[in-house]
Amino acid sequence: MSVPLVVYDTMVFMQAAINPGRRYATFEAVEDGRLELCASPDLMAEVRDVLTRSSLAKRFTALTPERVAQFLGKANATATVFSAVPRAFSWPQHPDDDHLFNLAIHAKARYLVTWETRILKPATDTTPAAELLRQLAPDLAIITPKQLADLLRP
Amino acid sequence: MASAIPTTETPVTLRLSDRARAKLAEQAANSGQDISAVASDLIEHAVTQPSIDEIMAPVRKQVAESGMSDQELDDFLRSELEAHRREKKAKLS
Numbered sequence: 001m002s003v004p005l006v007v008y009d010t011m012v013f014m015q016a017a018i019n020p021g022r023r024y025a026t027f028e029a030v031e032d033g034r035l036e037l038c039a040s041p042d043l044m045a046e047v048r049d050v051l052t053r054s055s056l057a058k059r060f061t062a063l064t065p066e067r068v069a070q071f072l073g074k075a076n077a078t079a080t081v082f083s084a085v086p087r088a089f090s091w092p093q094h095p096d097d098d099h100l101f102n103l104a105i106h107a108k109a110r111y112l113v114t115w116e117t118r119i120l121k122p123a124t125d126t127t128p129a130a131e132l133l134r135q136l137a138p139d140l141a142i143i144t145p146k147q148l149a150d151l152l153r154p
Numbered sequence: 155m156a157s158a159i160p161t162t163e164t165p166v167t168l169r170l171s172d173r174a175r176a177k178l179a180e181q182a183a184n185s186g187q188d189i190s191a192v193a194s195d196l197i198e199h200a201v202t203q204p205s206i207d208e209i210m211a212p213v214r215k216q217v218a219e220s221g222m223s224d225q226e227l228d229d230f231l232r233s234e235l236e237a238h239r240r241e242k243k244a245k246l247s
Contacts, residue, residue, distance in 0.1 A: 002173070003173060011231060011235065014231050014235075016206070017210055017213070018214060018217050018227075019227050019228075020207070033174075046235075046238070049238055050234050050235050050238050053234050053237075056234060059220070060216045060220070062215070063213045067209060067210070067212075070204070071209055074203075074205070074209065077199075
């Protein structure tokens, strides 16, 4: 049986880095081989750019660029990185999140995991864009980290 | 890398899934090394490098000491992500 592929959004990565209480089973499931993490240069660059913003470093001085690089190095080492992700889909209300949907489509991911209502919305929406997403990724489930943890529970 | 420091031959028997075996073979083919060398590097790295929890422990300590609730921290991170995206867009336009 193949291991399900999963895409975590930028917030899930950031929570895994600094607030493990909110990550549920997301990264543990990747580390113990129950899920295979998919990443892209766009996603990893966004996580890096936000975690190294001066406002974060000012509030949490231990969040140094070196530490962020180490964190991303570990995450990259456990992920399958898709370097060229075609732009097959755009979510008109929030095109900033397109890179996540396109990664999930290209990787044929089983799960896109997010806390964000705007990213969860296409799963239940009936707009043409949401219908297109379901056509492009018929097996994709867009769920929260908590829902993922419930699914993974034996 | 394992080869840059003194090493000792350590016979082990690996029990791998088909998937792990295929990935190991793929990495070996891509790097021009044999499977033993790739497996040695991976084990060396796994047991000597700090885990994500160890790397991020000082940051998490500061977060805990800040007194921010999970929701406040989420809101803060979300606002930083939104600010980053706004700035990126402004640079591109």
